[in-house]
Amino acid sequence: MTDVDVLALDNQVCFALYAANRAVTARYRPLLKTLNLTYPQYLVLLVLWEADGAGVRVRVSDLARRLRLDTGTLTPLLKRLQVRHLVRRIRSDQDERVVVITLTDSGRALREQARTVPGQLLGGSGLDPARVAALRDELKSLLQSLEDADETSVR
């Protein structure tokens, strides 16, 4: 492969990622609109629902690590969910630096309405589930590679 090809490939794959990501979240938008949620808010709730079922306490930093977001994104997002009484933000007694996020009953109840969301997405798109799963695994692998590289370069 020539240098030119490598340069072009970089641009192509990054743009493909950029465009595909927006196309997919655009596909989510009308579905989540019925729950009055944005896509990042939905992701936060996915983590909270999962932890709630397992009886695990979720701190802001847990959400940050799981979703690869920082507090500049999460704090205002969580405040908006709090205003809507979907979550509570409670400062920990043991360590007063920590804020624990818990679901309210409304937040817990929203899970039932959200159950139908994933199915309506790819199900209604005529996309091959096996190919989609393979793509997901490639993306996870790519993410892992990038994060591993960051780790080692920092040390």
Place this chain on the structure above:
Amino acid sequence: MTDVDVLALDNQVCFALYAANRAVTARYRPLLKTLNLTYPQYLVLLVLWEADGAGVRVRVSDLARRLRLDTGTLTPLLKRLQVRHLVRRIRSDQDERVVVITLTDSGRALREQARTVPGQLLGGSGLDPARVAALRDELKSLLQSLEDADETSVR
């Protein structure tokens, strides 16, 4: 598959896409920082550089179509590039609704500095070019499927 699996964060392609996209653009950021560009600004310039070489006029709507962005994103972005004298925004004489975007000499010159950007990205990450190319093709195919579905649903 149980309901729990469907809502599990790790099982979602969309999250993999979302996280991988941000990881890749984060990888671009320090490189583009040396040119004082953001990733969307860089994408706009890629289109302009390409059209400039081919002697093609680029309208705002051309950028919107190519990059899948709307004017609410593009207009302020282009104004910022204009303030920095990288592009000109000229309203067409033939059709006064149209705004044509042209490169200034500085904007054209920036292309040389940008040449080294892509190679440093995935090339320096020890990722297999063939796998990256396959990923690009899958993403393009996904994007195409989603856009085709939108087309038909509109009619």
Place this chain on the structure above:
DNA sequence: CGCTGATAGATTGCGCACAATATAATTGTT
């Protein structure tokens, strides 16, 4: 010509993303 509908772009407003910085609490060290 005057009207209607379509088209191109701009504007406003909201919600992310993220860098940079700040604040407060905790831990480690001496």
Place this chain on the structure above:
DNA sequence: AACAATTATATTGTGCGCAATCTATCAGCG
């Protein structure tokens, strides 16, 4: 105990990304 370093979250500011709305222009048609 005093203090430096670390950790957890919050705040501020900038730039997307997109929905909704607006203005101006153009094209078609009686």
